[in-house]
Every structure is written in structure tokens, then in C-alpha cells.
Amino acid sequence: MRIGELARLTGCEVETIRYYEREGLLDKPQRTLAGYRAYRHEHVAQLNFVRHCRSLGMTLAEIRLLQDYRAHPERTCEVVNRLLDTQIERVREQIAALHLLEQQLRALRERCHEGHAARDCGILQGLEQAAEGSECPCHGRKRATGAEEQARG
């Protein structure tokens, strides 16, 4: 099958498939005489593996590592377990940071309800006070929440 069909089968964009190949996440397929990539069934499974891992929030480097373990089944899977633990911890931290963030945003939103002049807007005032006062620890020194790291990629 050609790249377009692989894309349709996996729900992955053509450009992304070529990107994964460049990054060594997808084996290089054979080529037709015209230079087209010719994929086989294994490629579908391999690409699905990558997409599944990505949907679990893993980085491409981590996925490469997992593929390494698929290729060497005699090694212990210690590292795989660590990877999952790290991943779960990461997600937990993100959730906690986002909960905090939501509270802050809601508190800020509470300060303005109807459309009026920006000079009287409680939200803008709130943002300015937070910036000027030193009693706002949310963005100072070494980041406290880490909220800014994931709150938008």
C-alpha cells in the first residue's frame, strides 16, 4: 500500500508518517520503481503502536526506547516499568497544577460580570495587582506550580 492508504488506515497524516520515518520510529519501506513508499501490514501495526504511545502522552524518545525493548525481548523490562511510573507521575502533577490554575482563573473571572469599560474591569485590575504585589507567589523565583509548563503546549 502507498502512504496515503497507510494514513487513512491509521488516522495519521501523510506528512507525519514521513516525519516518523525520518525520526527512526517507522521502518523505511521498500520503494516502487517510481520511488513511492510501499508499505506492508507490519507497518500498519508499527505506526499504530507509535500513535497509541503518543496518545498516552509519551515522547518520541520514549517510544523509540519501547521499540528497542520490542526488538530485544530478552532484556528485563525494568526500564519499561520506570517509564510508565514516570509518565503517571507526570500526568498527576499536571492535573494538580491545572486544578490550581482553574481555581485562580475562576477567582479572577468572578471579578467582572458585565461588559463595561476596561478601566473598571475587575479582571484587569486583578491581573495588575497580582503583578505589582509581592504577595503573589504564582510566578516568582523558581516556578512553584509548574503550571506554565503544560497549560498550553
Place this chain on the structure above:
Amino acid sequence: MRIGELARLTGCEVETIRYYEREGLLDKPQRTLAGYRAYRHEHVAQLNFVRHCRSLGMTLAEIRLLQDYRAHPERTCEVVNRLLDTQIERVREQIAALHLLEQQLRALRERCHEGHAARDCGILQGLEQAAEGSECPCHGRKRATGAEEQARG
């Protein structure tokens, strides 16, 4: 004050300050004879404002927009309110996606407890089954959860 002190006062890296200036988020300061940036108290407040907004997950474009409203207090703050609403909605969606993700990761982690050979690792098996089976909707077609979008920038 010079850029290093501003960095210390705001907990923001020197390179980031210069980056914000280039991006138009921080007013260009005067220069000393040697060409060094000379900041004043207003710059501290301005930079804190930016950092605070960033810690609330806003993009640089959104912060520029807010600064625009600070500069034009006669406008209505309708847009500011919309921005906050969007932001809150964004955070809520991210939290939901991450909860789902955590469940999936925990289920996967359950499949392997002690270090043994990778060939017998329930986690790797789980990942492969998910990739091969068509009954796994988490990464197929048009993305269902959107988890991959924020689960690591």
C-alpha cells in the same frame, strides 16, 4: 537596573526577557553608553504582569491583547471576559483528558509488577495489543480525547 537584576527580581531568565522585548511584550528600555539595557520600576511591574499571565496559561498573543486593554481603558472589557472564559474552558478540557489518560496508564501499569524479561512484560504486550486490535479507539481517525495535545508540550 540592568537586565541581570531584573531577572533576579522577577524570577525570569535573562534570555527570556530579551525574547519578550523582541516579541513586543516588554517596552524597550533606555540604554547606557555601553549599550546595556537600563530598566526602571515600571519594567518590573510589566514583566511581572507578563509572567503572571503566563503562569495562568495564557499565550503571548493573549497577553499582548490584555496589555492593549491596559493601554486603552476606555474600551469595553467584553473581550477580556471572553478570553478568561476560553482559558477556563481550555483548562477544564485538559483536566478531563488527563484524567482519562491517567486511568489508561494505570491500567497498563497494572499488567507488570516485577522486573522480568521484556518478552513477558504485560505493559509491552498491552501496548502491542492496543496497536494491533481495531477495538482501541484512543488514537484512531480524528482524535477522540485530544489527550496528545497537552500531555506534554
Place this chain on the structure above:
DNA sequence: TGGAAACCCTGTAGCAACTACAGGGTCAAG
């Protein structure tokens, strides 16, 4: 048979929000 649409190729540049140099100049202390 011809021509248009749909597909494929490589290579490069863009996105966001920084971060990290390289290769210089300046300044204060000892």
C-alpha cells in the same frame, strides 16, 4: 489519446515559547 485530478517525492521553513550557544565588548575587584 489527452488532459485533469489525485496522488507521490524531496527539501525546507514555520509554529510556540523559549533556551543555548558563539563570538564578541564592558566593568569592578584584587
Place this chain on the structure above:
DNA sequence: CTTGACCCTGTAGTTGCTACAGGGTTTCCA
């Protein structure tokens, strides 16, 4: 007078894609 800490500009890297530009190929329909 030299060492080290600081500052400058400019450019390239990061992550995981996405979007061209500027070509070639294949397929379908008339």
C-alpha cells in the same frame, strides 16, 4: 592588569508536527 562576572547581537536548537514549493506519477474519464 588581569580575572571573572556581567552584558551585547545574532543565530540555531528544542518538540512534534504542519505547510508549502516545485517537481514527478498514476488514474480516471471522455
